[in-house]
Amino acid sequence: MRVGVVGFGTIGKRVAEAVLRQGDMRLIGVVKTTPDYLAQMAARSGIKVYVPDDKVDEFRKADIPVEGTTMDLVKESDIIIDASPEDVGAENKDRYYVPLGRPAIFQGGEEAEVADVSFNALANYEGAVGKRYIRVVSCNTTGIVRLLSSLMGNGIGISKARIFIARRGADPKEYKKGPINDVVPNPATVPSHHGPDARTVLPDIDIVTMAVAIPATLMHMHMVYMELDGQYRRDDVVEALARTPRIHLFEARHGFKSLAQIVEWARDLGRKRNDVYENAIIRDSITVNGRELYLMMGIHQEAIVTPENIDAVRAATRMAGKWESIRETDRSLGLVSEGKKYG
Amino acid sequence: MRVGVVGFGTIGKRVAEAVLRQGDMRLIGVVKTTPDYLAQMAARSGIKVYVPDDKVDEFRKADIPVEGTTMDLVKESDIIIDASPEDVGAENKDRYYVPLGRPAIFQGGEEAEVADVSFNALANYEGAVGKRYIRVVSCNTTGIVRLLSSLMGNGIGISKARIFIARRGADPKEYKKGPINDVVPNPATVPSHHGPDARTVLPDIDIVTMAVAIPATLMHMHMVYMELDGQYRRDDVVEALARTPRIHLFEARHGFKSLAQIVEWARDLGRKRNDVYENAIIRDSITVNGRELYLMMGIHQEAIVTPENIDAVRAATRMAGKWESIRETDRSLGLVSEGKKYG
Numbered sequence A, B: 001m002r003v004g005v006v007g008f009g010t011i012g013k014r015v016a017e018a019v020l021r022q023g024d025m026r027l028i029g030v031v032k033t034t035p036d037y038l039a040q041m042a043a044r045s046g047i048k049v050y051v052p053d054d055k056v057d058e059f060r061k062a063d064i065p066v067e068g069t070t071m072d073l074v075k076e077s078d079i080i081i082d083a084s085p086e087d088v089g090a091e092n093k094d095r096y097y098v099p100l101g102r103p104a105i106f107q108g109g110e111e112a113e114v115a116d117v118s119f120n121a122l123a124n125y126e127g128a129v130g131k132r133y134i135r136v137v138s139c140n141t142t143g144i145v146r147l148l149s150s151l152m153g154n155g156i157g158i159s160k161a162r163i164f165i166a167r168r169g170a171d172p173k174e175y176k177k178g179p180i181n182d183v184v185p186n187p188a189t190v191p192s193h194h195g196p197d198a199r200t201v202l203p204d205i206d207i208v209t210m211a212v213a214i215p216a217t218l219m220h221m222h223m224v225y226m227e228l229d230g231q232y233r234r235d236d237v238v239e240a241l242a243r244t245p246r247i248h249l250f251e252a253r254h255g256f257k258s259l260a261q262i263v264e265w266a267r268d269l270g271r272k273r274n275d276v277y278e279n280a281i282i283r284d285s286i287t288v289n290g291r292e293l294y295l296m297m298g299i300h301q302e303a304i305v306t307p308e309n310i311d312a313v314r315a316a317t318r319m320a321g322k323w324e325s326i327r328e329t330d331r332s333l334g335l336v337s338e339g340k341k342y343g
Helices: A010-020 A037-044 A053-061 A070-076 A088-100 A121-128 A139-153 A194-199 A234-242 A259-268 A306-316 A322-333 B010-020 B037-044 B053-061 B070-076 B088-100 B121-128 B139-153 B194-201 B234-242 B259-268 B306-316 B322-333
Strands: A002-006 A026-031 A049-051 A079-082 A104-106 A117-119 A133-136 A158-168 A207-214 A220-228 A247-250 A279-289 A292-299 B002-006 B026-031 B049-051 B079-082 B104-106 B117-119 B133-136 B158-168 B207-214 B220-228 B247-250 B279-289 B292-299
Touching (some): A002 A010, A010 A026, A026 A070, A049 A053, A049 A070, A070 A088, A079 A306, A088 A104, A104 A306, A117 A306, A121 A139, A139 A194, A139 A207, A158 B158, A158 B207, A207 B220, A207 B292, B002 B010, B002 B070, B010 B026, B010 B079, B010 B322, B088 B104, B104 B306, B117 B194, B117 B306, B121 B139, B121 B306, B133 B306, B139 B158, B139 B194, B139 B207, B139 B234, B139 B292, B158 B194, B306 B322
Parallel strands (some): A002 A079, A079 A104, A104 A133, A117 A133, B002 B026, B104 B133
Antiparallel strands (some): A220 A292, B158 B220, B220 B292
16 A cells, blocks of 8 residues: 655654554655755655655755655555645645545544544544545544543443543644743633544544643643443453553553653653653543542653554555554554453 | 741741731731741841741841740730641641640641631631631632632532642742653542542532642642532623632633733732732633533632631631621732622
């Protein structure tokens, strides 16, 4: 399967490298719009760089070899993963993917209407099989939907989910964004977009979210409150989460006392860019009180959608079934697979 | 009424200065344990400095005039406000206040058992009248109890309260504390102490709290979720909060988009040390959805218990009734009184 990646920023670079690790996919190249160090690095590492028509000269002046234009990449690919900035994906769809008849995977920054289905591998892989346009929901929504799917998939019904998010204010490289020493309602109104967005994947869930932005860059922190549809033992919840792929439990007595320590774990594993692909659930926080469930969960905003993009390609192109794809993606990216149940 | 303040740190200095502003109280002096700039500043401003027996020489060497010992201050005072570090208040009680027969006000760092009653002026002033030992609950708990009391006092019943707190990691002056660029479960287990602590004042409330510490120093941020005992209009909630003393509504369209902007408001008012005595509720966040109520609320950890300490003195000594005391405290400290209903 020939895959083109349009956009080579925070998500695009991770997804392109993930494609390179798949036995059943070939990376044709990536579209880069700025001739910066990352374009240089990509070209030097053998990734073919395509650019918008009006940027060809700029890249040549910067001595970055240009393989062709965006149009060329789309033509040479069987499927596109579009990792453009918010709303640019929809423009690309009209300009390239529809005219050239190419299926495409979009990111959560786009409106849900850009695609035939909003996607999360655990939640609705089957519903995306053979779909022409698929939207991988954004980082926080991906984390929420995985969590809900894990519980429901293990027979734990959810009456309502109320999730309170301390969002990282900026990504590590975003030197212009804040806040510094502040807490910013983000948004001040209720709900934040994450609740409605989760319902594009799981329409029947009663979910409301609130969010504030804080001066941290590593991960988001979710404080989760749920009402379950009956009495469950804490052990049932812990076991459900522990055996779900892409969810990992971190325990204080093992040294995990903060999100930074979870990121250090990824660094110690040698994961590129300290990517934490898994929902990082604080095991100590899992509390069942009657029908109520509480827990805290870290979500690595830069990395978490990487595996979902790979699975979305397989779903769109009917290359593999749900669990086959999830298992292969997880193996190729080195996710924790110990104790996980694939299927 | 002769008041002695034992401890002159974050709370003690604010409370001592608040006592100076009361027409019906006289500040005998303060106990200071370190001969630092603040001790100098107090002495120069005319506040009499008392020190523990074993510190007298140290202070004299530092050229800070010493009025007497802790024992002297307690003897010369009719009532003590103890603003010592956690657990030291209980030691002081056994060592000074009980033997010398002095009533005392303690802070929320002490165990509830140190006092006859845990106190918040709006919630249970009457229950503290004439009590010998009163404990003013800590900053977050004070904020929570005010909020709940405001609603209940205006006929809005609360079935359950679930509150999710992004705590400031340290006070502005605490140069050794973290976190930097991190989110720390604080604690990882559920509930955090705030829920049970709120029940020392309002025993019948079904309340659970979760908390994380973040890299900010200005204020705590509470994300509040409640289930009410019936259907209420949003306007009813807004009006209840707006007319409650010590609660102030901040609206985004007036320029209040973050906690830092609320602190800037206090600076623009010329409040000493930018103290925000009020619960700072983000008006835009107040959302009623069926029986559910959502809102965001900033709590200034350094300042919010100042008025409660003054009221606690009046309650313990039967100097004034509830609303008389609250109104006088608020007037003397310059709290927002516009539109407030005192009684």
